Each structure stands twice: as C-alpha cells, then as structure tokens.
Amino acid sequence: MTQAENLILIHYHEVGLKGKNRGRFENQLISNVNKTLKNIEIGPIRRISGRIYVELTPESPVGVIRERLGWVFGIANYSEALRVDNDIEQIRQAAWAAAQKTTFGSFKIATRRSDKTFPFNSDDINRDVGAYVQERSQADVRMTDPDLTCFIEVTTSGTFVYAEKFPGPGGLPVGSNEKAVSLISSGIDSPVASYKIMKRGVTLSFVHFHSQPYTNRNSERNVEELIKHLMRHQFKAKLYSVPFVEIQRHIMQHGIEGYRVILYRRAMLRIAEAVARRERAHCLVTGDNVGQVASQTLMNLKAIEDVTLYPVLRPLAGDNKDEIVEQAKKIGTYEISIEPYEDACTVFIPKHPTTRAKLDDIHKTEAEMDLDALIDQTLAQTVVKVIEW
C-alpha cells in the first residue's frame, strides 16, 4: 500500500460474542449493511477479524453513509478511518491526518494491537505517535477526558486510524434471529414495540385491524407509512390488513358490554396467531403498557393472553408514556403516529370497560357467540401486502 485508504470501520455489538454462530451473524450484518447502502457509491465491503469495513471512493457521499449506518442493528459504533500498512511512519502520518480534522487543546492516543508480530507494543505506539502529534499540534497529552482521542488498531489486515466514533443502534442484525408477528395500530406505542423486537434480530410480519367503512382509510395509510419507515431496518415485510368490523359488531351484539375491549383483543390475538402459524413465526408482539388503559390492567392482560399459547412479547410493558414518546421521536415514528386517524377500537368502545375481567365470564360469553366461523371468514377476507423500504 502506498496511499492511505479511506473507509468506514464498523465495530459490532453482541455479534462478536455469539460463539459458533458468529459467522452467520456476521454474514447477516454484512448483507444488511449492503442493502442499507444500496444505490450508494461505495467500494467493496470487507470483513476482518471482529470488524467489517466499507471502502470509500472519492465520490462516496460520506454524510449519507454515516446517517444510514445509524439504522443497522448489530452495529456498536463506526468511524471514518484511514487504513495504512503496519508501518510506524505511515501510522504517525495517518494519526496526524485524522487529528487535523478537528481543533483540540488536549489529546491522547489509544492503541490496540492484535497483530503481535508488529515490533512495537501498544504503549510504544502510544508514546511514539503521541510525541509526533504533540510536536506538530503543540497540544497537551491528557489521559482523562481529552478533547481528542486518536484510535489506532494494528491488525493483520493493516492498521486503522480514526479520531471519532459514531454510536450505532446496537442490538443484533435483523434476520439473524427468528420471526414474530407484530400487532400494529397507528398509535404511538406499537411501532416502538416493533422496533425494539426487530432490534433483537427478529424479522417481523405485521397485522393491522381496521374498521372500514366505519372509519376512513387513514389508519391503514398511517400503518403502511409506519411500516415503510420501520423497513429502513428490515427492508421489507408483509402486512396483513384485517377487516375487523364484522367481529366487532358481533361482539357488540352478543358480548357483555364492559368486556367488549377484552373480547376484541382476544379475537385479535386469535387472528394474529393464525397469521403467525402461516408465517412460521413463534411469538406475537404488542405495544401494551401496564396500566395505561383499561385493557392493560394485569388481570385484563391475563384474560386477553389466555386465548393463545403463543408468547406475547410486550417490550413496552414497563415504560412510562413520556419514555415511549421519546423513543418514538428518536426512531422517527412519532410524527407519523400523531397524524389524525380513527382507531378501530375507539368507534366501538364501551363507556365503562371493566378493569377486572374474569375468565369464567369470558368463556361463558364467548360460548354463546359464533366467533370461530367469523374468524375464519375474516381471515379469508384479509388482504396481504408487501411493504418495502
């Protein structure tokens, strides 16, 4: 190598810890980085031990690449770096070049050496390069809280030098784990719940229940927009759009009034479970939050979940509303969620929903209904769409 190479160096999060699954996780991460940067001018993506890097060309739009890598689950942090030969003179020059991108009054050099054949150890390199940068910058060397930290990684695939780390979202690469089905409304909570489960490497399919023609199409459109936004992490997903009016009408006519919401939710879970079976998914996901609304008392959550053997993941169970709103803003779903819409349930909600649903009562009232046939019919009328990023 005669000239330093410009690249983006990516450090993984838990990916590196996964023992013999490591290869699969790394391949998934590389594939996801590739898809995230599609249509963007970059050089090859390479893998070296414990890291991957994206080579840049003079035309590469670094700002766009930086923004997009912030979406890729599994990335712990990433940096614009220079790669040079394992040669102390080249390392000095690269460190000085990286340092000069900012102004600083104090700095330190932080070296990690995995290539043990390199004749200098980490302390030697810190001292040598530190003296080089100090002489040219006249800045102070400071070990704690310096203005600038210049990182040097000496590996068997060359030395990487960079002065700034951008945080990635962490988690696990989407597609590296199994599948789940997320019940998504156009509210604030369920998109955040979906995000959190995707961040654990899970691939989601979505189910949305709408009450057309009693509501307009806004909830469906909002949901599609929300999923499209979330697909910056997963690229594409199926949305099962379920016409829920017949079931709601039936429950209104036959169910105990205070139990209506519980009965709607049970029907939703049964349909979501049928979708999960079709999708070969193993869990359901909701945005439920303990105590937030009447259907979310512990007793009612139990009465709702009784209808399915599938685990229901509720990643927001213990969050405060303001914490959820903050997360929604951070991941970019908040603005879409607060668009006006009519919720399937608000139209059919009773005045005095129970907070203490008893399973005996539920089983009795459901036994008098004809839900099985209605659920089959509803599934047959469900529309499946593929939503892409």
Ligand code: ATP
């Ligand atoms: P959200 O903000 O997600 O709507 P919420 O706090 O308004 O949640 P509920 O409306 O009681 O609470 O819904 C609880 C959960 O049930 C939602 O997070 C979602 O997972 C699911 N859910 C509710 N309504 C629908 C719907 N129309 N379609 C799909 N899932 C729904």
Ligand code: MG
């Ligand atoms: Mg809601």
